[in-house]
Amino acid sequence: EDQVTQSPEALRLQEGESSSLNCSYTVSGLRGLFWYRQDPGKGPEFLFTLYSAGEEKEKERLKATLTKKESFLHITAPKPEDSATYLCAVQADQVSGTYKYIFGTGTRLKVLA
Amino acid sequence: KAGVTQTPRYLIKTRGQQVTLSCSPISGHRSVSWYQQTPGQGLQFLFEYFSETQRNKGNFPGRFSGRQFSNSRSEMNVSTLELGDSALYLCASSLWLAGERNEQFFGPGTRLTVL
Numbered sequence: 001e002d003q004v005t006q007s008p009e010a011l012r013l014q015e016g017e018s019s020s021l022n023c024s025y026t027v028s029g030l031r032g033l034f035w036y037r038q039d040p041g042k043g044p045e046f047l048f049t050l051y052s053a054g055e056e057k058e059k060e061r062l063k064a065t066l067t068k069k070e071s072f073l074h075i076t077a078p079k080p081e082d083s084a085t086y087l088c089a090v091q092a093d094q095v096s097g098t099y100k101y102i103f104g105t106g107t108r109l110k111v112l113a
Numbered sequence: 114k115a116g117v118t119q120t121p122r123y124l125i126k127t128r129g130q131q132v133t134l135s136c137s138p139i140s141g142h143r144s145v146s147w148y149q150q151t152p153g154q155g156l157q158f159l160f161e162y163f164s165e166t167q168r169n170k171g172n173f174p175g176r177f178s179g180r181q182f183s184n185s186r187s188e189m190n191v192s193t194l195e196l197g198d199s200a201l202y203l204c205a206s207s208l209w210l211a212g213e214r215n216e217q218f219f220g221p222g223t224r225l226t227v228l
Contacts, residue, residue, distance in 0.1 A: 036219075043117070043203050043219030044156070087156065098169045101146075103156035 002027040006088050006104035013111050016077045021086055021107045024070040029093030033071050035064050036087040038106070044087055047073075078111045085109070115140065117206050117220035125226045131192040134223045138185050138206030144168075145187040146217060147179060150201040162187055163209070191225075199227045 003026045013019055025033070032051050036044035048057045050066035057064050061082065063074040073086055085106040094100050118137045126132050138145050146169075147159040158171040162181035181187045185206075191198055201224050205217040 034216075041221075043205070043221050046216045046218065049216060089156070094169075100169065100171060101148075101158040103148075103158075105155040 004090055004102045004104040006107050010108040015113050018076045021073040023088030025090050027090050027092035031091040034089045035073055038085045080111045080113050083111045117218055119204050119220040119223050123224045126194050127228050130194050134189045136187045136204030142206035142208055143185055144207045146205045147189050148203040194227045196227050
């Protein structure tokens with residue numbers, strides 16, 4: 001069964017304390033892996049798309065990497081404004097020839113000043 | 114450039130009723146996708162519309178349906194509401210089909226409460 005698992009569920013960091021969030025997936029026919037940030041009461045905000053193993057993308061303090069089984073979102077020297085829920089999603093082929101999106105349940109990140 | 118808008122933002126209904134939610138995509142975007150978000154299940158894909166046709170569908174019962182108009186605006190309908198339908202319903206738009214290497218932009222969502 002296709003599955004996306006994020007860990008940890010919650011993470012508390014001190015300002016400046018770097019860490020990584022994990023997204024492991026089991027799908028057949030991966031089309032792409034997406035990272036989003038979601039603030040309370042708002043819709044997800046797009047961060048990155050990764051399409052093939054070995055690919056890396058960076059944006060400010062965030063860096064996303066992809067292997068054949070998992071993706072990491074590295075946060076370097078985080079600030080309190082980085083506090084949010086980070087969601088991972090995969091887009092996978094379906095037998096019907098269409099595709100589907102499967103989201104992880106997210107990692108709630110809290111950065112303390 | 115205006116973002117994705119959803120109306121209404123909050124809605125309270127009772128079991129058995131039906132509800133229609135509306136989504137206006139970013140100007141120029143032709144694809145609209147709908148998602149359900151609950152604390153227990155997270156974000157789940159409902160369906161995607163492109164050029165007024167449903168192109169992809171998740172695993173939801175037939176009580177959940179949608180449509181897209183010629184101006185790309187989309188509506189989602191849920192009939193015979195159940196308590197478990199209480200959720201945040203999110204709409205996302207993209208230029209082309211969301212799988213064609215282009216990102217989705219999400220709206221703020223409609224919070225539906227079923228009593």
